[in-house]
Amino acid sequence: MDYFLFNFSGVQFHYTMSPVFFVAIKNTQKILWNKYNLFLVLFCITACLVGVYKYRDNIITDIPKQTSKTLAQYKNFSKERTDRKDNMSKLLLSHKPEAGVYVLVIGESQNRAHMQAYNYHRATTPWLDSMKNDKNMLLFTKAYSCHTHTVPTLLYALTAKNQYNNIAVKNAVSVLEVAEAAGFETVWLSNQVKYSAWDTPVTSIASEANQQKWINSTLGESTNTDYFDGKLIEELEKIKITDKMLIVMHLMGNHGSYEQRYPKAFEKYDGKNTIDKYDNSIIYNDYVMSQVYKRARKIPNFKGLVYCSDHADAIDKNLSHDAAQFDFDMTHIPLYIYLSDSYIQNNSAKYKSLEKQKNKLFTNDLLFNLMLGVLGINLNNIYEPNNDPTADTFDNNKERFKTLYGKKYICEEKL
Structure with missing residues (x-):
C-alpha cells in the first residue's frame, strides 16, 4: 500500500x-x-x-451619530414652532427696536486664508480689500465656525442654541422668529437646495420668512445649481421693501465642485488645479458681495450688512470640510460687518465694542446674539450679552471658544 x-x-x-x-x-x-x-x-x-x-467616541464614528442627533433635534425644532411663537411676546422686552433695513449674507465653504483682504497672496477679493480700511467696515480676523458641515453650523448660528449654553434645540428660537415678533419684515433668498437631507433643517428656519425665493430647483443631496449666485441680486431687486426689514441671503458660495460656482468671465486662474478653481470661486463671491453692498445701500433706511460663511474648506490640504478628517482649516471663516453712518451715529457704543472685538476670537454659533445686538432686539432670558460682540460685556476669553460642537477647543490649534 x-x-x-x-x-x-x-x-x-x-x-x-x-x-x-x-x-x-x-x-x-x-x-x-x-x-x-x-x-x-x-x-x-x-x-x-x-x-x-x-473607541466608539471618536470623530469618525461620531459623524453618523451626530447626523442622526442633528436630524432628531430638527424634528423637535419644527414640532415646537407654535409653542416658541406663543412664548415670544412674553420674552420680548417692552423696548421696540428702531426701524431699519439689515442684510445678513450666509456664505458657503469659504476659507479666509484664500481671501486677499485677509492677506492672501492672490488678488481674490479686490472689493473687500478696498473696503477693509473704511471706518464703516469691520473685518473680523479670528472668526471660526462651530462645525464643519452646513446643517449643524446653521442650526446653531441661526437660533439661540450655541456651544456654550444648555438650551434645548426644540426651544431655541430662530433669528427670523425673533425679528418677525419684533416687527421686522423678514425675507429669505437662497441659491441652496430647498428639499434635501442636508438642507431641511435650514429650510425649516427659512420657512418663517414673510417673503421667500429659492432659485435652485435641484432636489436631493446635490450641489448642482440652476444659476450662479449673482442671480440673487435680481431677486433682491424684486422684494417688497418696508422701512423695517431683515433680509437673509444664502449663497452657494464656494462649495465644491468649485468650477461650477463662477461664470467663465471670472476664471482669472487657468483652473487646471483645485486651488485655481477655488480661488476663481472666491473672486466671484467677492463680486457678488460687492453687488449686494451696492444694492443694499440704495434701500431706504439701510443700516447694516453682515457677512459670515457657514464653514470653510481645508483646500490647501485637499480635505474639503469632512468632519471625519477634521482639521482646523475647515473652521477658518470670514466675518465682516458694514454699518451705515446713521447707524454708527445712533449706536456709538455698539460700534466701539465691535471695533474692540474684531481681532478677538468669535465662533459663528454666536451669530444669533450678534444679530440681535445689531438689530437692537432685547429678548429676555434668551439674548446673551456675554456672547454678543456689540456688547461691552462680551466674553472674549480665548480659552473658552470651541468648535465641532464643543469637541475641540480652538486654543488647541497650533498657529
Whole structure:
C-alpha cells in the first residue's frame, strides 16, 4: 500500500492511498480548512466589534451619530414652532427696536486664508480689500465656525442654541422668529437646495420668512445649481421693501465642485488645479458681495450688512470640510460687518465694542446674539450679552471658544 504524507497547520498526517481513503482525506482536509477559516472570520469580527465599542467616541464614528442627533433635534425644532411663537411676546422686552433695513449674507465653504483682504497672496477679493480700511467696515480676523458641515453650523448660528449654553434645540428660537415678533419684515433668498437631507433643517428656519425665493430647483443631496449666485441680486431687486426689514441671503458660495460656482468671465486662474478653481470661486463671491453692498445701500433706511460663511474648506490640504478628517482649516471663516453712518451715529457704543472685538476670537454659533445686538432686539432670558460682540460685556476669553460642537477647543490649534 502507498502512504501519503501532508502537512496541515504544522501537524503531519499519514493516510493509505486507496481511492476510498483518498476521498476521505480530501473531505477531512476541506472540513478542517473551513473550520480554520471560520475561526479566523469570527475572531476578526469579534475584534472589530470590541474595537468599535472601546473607541466608539471618536470623530469618525461620531459623524453618523451626530447626523442622526442633528436630524432628531430638527424634528423637535419644527414640532415646537407654535409653542416658541406663543412664548415670544412674553420674552420680548417692552423696548421696540428702531426701524431699519439689515442684510445678513450666509456664505458657503469659504476659507479666509484664500481671501486677499485677509492677506492672501492672490488678488481674490479686490472689493473687500478696498473696503477693509473704511471706518464703516469691520473685518473680523479670528472668526471660526462651530462645525464643519452646513446643517449643524446653521442650526446653531441661526437660533439661540450655541456651544456654550444648555438650551434645548426644540426651544431655541430662530433669528427670523425673533425679528418677525419684533416687527421686522423678514425675507429669505437662497441659491441652496430647498428639499434635501442636508438642507431641511435650514429650510425649516427659512420657512418663517414673510417673503421667500429659492432659485435652485435641484432636489436631493446635490450641489448642482440652476444659476450662479449673482442671480440673487435680481431677486433682491424684486422684494417688497418696508422701512423695517431683515433680509437673509444664502449663497452657494464656494462649495465644491468649485468650477461650477463662477461664470467663465471670472476664471482669472487657468483652473487646471483645485486651488485655481477655488480661488476663481472666491473672486466671484467677492463680486457678488460687492453687488449686494451696492444694492443694499440704495434701500431706504439701510443700516447694516453682515457677512459670515457657514464653514470653510481645508483646500490647501485637499480635505474639503469632512468632519471625519477634521482639521482646523475647515473652521477658518470670514466675518465682516458694514454699518451705515446713521447707524454708527445712533449706536456709538455698539460700534466701539465691535471695533474692540474684531481681532478677538468669535465662533459663528454666536451669530444669533450678534444679530440681535445689531438689530437692537432685547429678548429676555434668551439674548446673551456675554456672547454678543456689540456688547461691552462680551466674553472674549480665548480659552473658552470651541468648535465641532464643543469637541475641540480652538486654543488647541497650533498657529
